[in-house]
Amino acid sequence: MSAPTLDKAKHVKFWQRCHKSFLPTAYTASDSTRLTFAFFIISALDILSVPLTAEDRAAVRTWVLSLQHPDGGFCGSPAHALAGENASKGSANIAATFFALILLGMAAETEEEQRSAFAGVDRKAVLLWLKKLQRSDGSFGQVLWEGEPTGGRDTRHSYLASSIRWMLRGSVERGDENWVEDIDVEKMTEYIRGLQTYDGGIAESSTEESHAGYAYCAISALSMLDRNSGTPANAKGAMDSGIADRAMLLKFLAHRQFKYLSNTEAIASEEGSTENYLEAKLGDLSLGGERAYTGFNGRWNKRADTCYTWWACSMFRLLDADYNYDAVPTGNYLLDITQHVIGGFGKAVGEPPDIYHSYLGLATVGLIGGYDLKEVDAGLCCSTDTVRKIDVAREGMLESLKKQSEQRSGWEAEDFWGKAANVVKVM
């Protein structure tokens, strides 16, 4: 039996269709997260190495920047953004801001474009807004409403906050002119530390049900705090102080996978008969030449879902624990079971492809490697190529800020006015 393949051409077609034509009306229910969808579309094309034209890249920049809120952050979609004097009545959203920044990096091609990818982003406003989104317990809201952070206290917002901070903050020291008051990193880490549940997983709070998605966001939030933070290699990073019990967490994660019984699951799915994954007979080693599949779920006993291969496998990468899963049967599950004939991935067996699962399925295949896709970064969920561009953009942004402040001090310096006075005298 030959190994299953990624039908790259079909995926390219699927994403190009998403890029160039209207999404079906059913997506109206996701109208508030259009920036997120834009990220999925552009980033999928990036992972598939489909180059964008100069016009397309310019359109990404223009559109993303048109969603920037004057008081910091980016609005989730044009429905939430207002123009002109009403602009401040729009509402910025933490997820949208995260995706906007990555898109700006992604849309830059030449070295010069990369260096100025964040030009047009009001860095100071975003960072101050981010600070306002943090609650006193260390958690983050998703939207400021009447000046207060609102929305769940879950780790999704911590992850987004820590990534935005990484992208925009750079290594500016206190005392520097471009230093902006930071979020409370210690409180954030402490908050995440307190979310581990009795089974070793991570949930919205330590008393709720553990969930791989929240766990990913928690771990990723910590890892983004540690990413080129300039702390010495042997220093205790956020990853160490933010995870209460690593062994238990690994156990929780290792158990997100199970032997996926392709035949019986397909039947069960058609009948809609069960909420739980079907257990293989204990100790049944009779693979008998059948292809092996590993499915992943987000919670104990639940059924397999494409997106949890991403949340779990990328978390293994962040925890430096890839040995916990076998890439081959995992890839088999995605390529044989949820990869769709028209391109994209469905949520589970027999499901039509949707943007969300199609993206995370593709990203996982890129993460696993070996299928002619760009390498994928486990922390920012985009190509490492884009992460490199964002790194350049960070440097470029800080450099230009430095230049600006030098210019300012240049104008103010006595020397300058002295020279100017001389010029006037001569005239």
Added chain:
Amino acid sequence: MVCAERDFTLTKRTLMSVASLHATAIRQLTPALLSSTATTDAPPVTVGERSKQRYYQTNPVERRFEEVGFPGLTPAEKKTYTHSRLILPVANRQVSLSNKTDREYWKQVTKEGLPCRRLKNNYSWGTDKHGRDVGTYRFEELKKRSLSQAKLTALTVLHRQFLLKREAARSKGAELPQEDIDQEKKRRQEMAALKRELYGEIPGPLGNDPEWDDVIPIPQEEPQDALARIAYTDDYAEAVSYLRAVMASEEYSPRCLRLTEHVIAMNPGHYTVWLYRFKIVSALKLSITDEIQWLNDVALNHLKNYQIWHHRQLLLDHHFANTLSSDAEAAKQFAKSETDFISKILAKDTKNYHVWSYRQYLITKLNYWSPFELATTQSMIEDDLRNNSAWSHRFFIVFSDPSHSTKGSAATEYDPKVPGAILDREIAYAEEKIKLAPQNQSSWLYLRGVLAKGGRGLDTVGDFASQFFSNLGAEDEEVTSSHALDLMSEVYHKQGEIEKAKLCLVELSEKWDPVREGYWKYRLSELK
């Protein structure tokens, strides 16, 4: 040019004047000046063809000029062509003459029959809603279109009269009679139908409702190359443009409440419409129970939506602060009706994360630690032993109840405040369920969780776990629960029996749970 065409054809009157312009221009030509080719043309079929023919009719020699150029014209044609051009600056009042000269001039023009009014070439009729050039219309099609346009104009006049009348009435503090408003509603429906027919404009139900006249909608604007464009329905696009307007003007009124409902029905994931709705409910001091009632239907229709439960939480907080905190009986009633609804929704979707989250929030907020909760988890676990959400809720009910637990105790931390009897009860419960389904992850995890809370070692359940395997390492090795092996590897390790501990992990890795081979090998490497 589309605008020009509309201007020309907007009213019957202007229609007439367009027609007379053509007619006059033609009349002013003497037969001799008419290009011979124009008269022999087949009668026009479309509006555009007629325009073209009239263009040639009012621009003598033009067609010949196009065919052969100026040098190719006969001397007479050259004269006509030049003269008919020379007269234009004066005819168009670009050059002003004295009265006397002016009279002379017109005398001459009339005598020679020169065309002083001429139609321009390539007249654009504009396009219709399908993007079709109106110039390709047949005459009867144009007639129909022009009639619709005239009808729309007439309705617009009446509509403006209504607005003026209403303004006058309102300035005196009065409202127009319902009859007028009803007529206006009907009129707007007709206007909407005409606008749709003519221009493809789709004014939705809000634009047709006089109640919304004072709101200027703020449509969502975006360029052609915007990303992730969605094929919005017209209804949604209109509702959102009104929502944007009332949110920007911070209006909190019953009509806005209805509008939020409309938008939520189409986009329940809208992250500020819910906050706005809550603001309206609190500003108008609306009944929280009514709002909850409404929310129940929405929740049943959108099971996976997160905002619904956040909204419910805000309502609970609000209700608690205003009423429930000072009325224990009302609080109990409310908690009861809420848990009833939650049970109803969990019956449809047993592992709904948001619902379970809200349930915890409710219990904590209203201090509703009733035996009923424990019973609920029990019956749900009996329905499905592998329902981890129910197990997780049970853990919360047992170990977060302030009457017998320490506030803020971490999930895996020993809590001395938990009575031994409760620990015994929970251990027995977990063991009973494990026996029913030895391979069920949830019950084993629960057992471990209870032991940690009680500060009891895993070895206290060593005997229990050992019943799920026999003759480990031998030919006739039998295992009925891989989780028992995992637990025993830890027990043996703690007891210093490293080889036995290793054997458990090796058997898991090679035989009983090979899907996690890498994990068990890592555990092996950690054993010292």
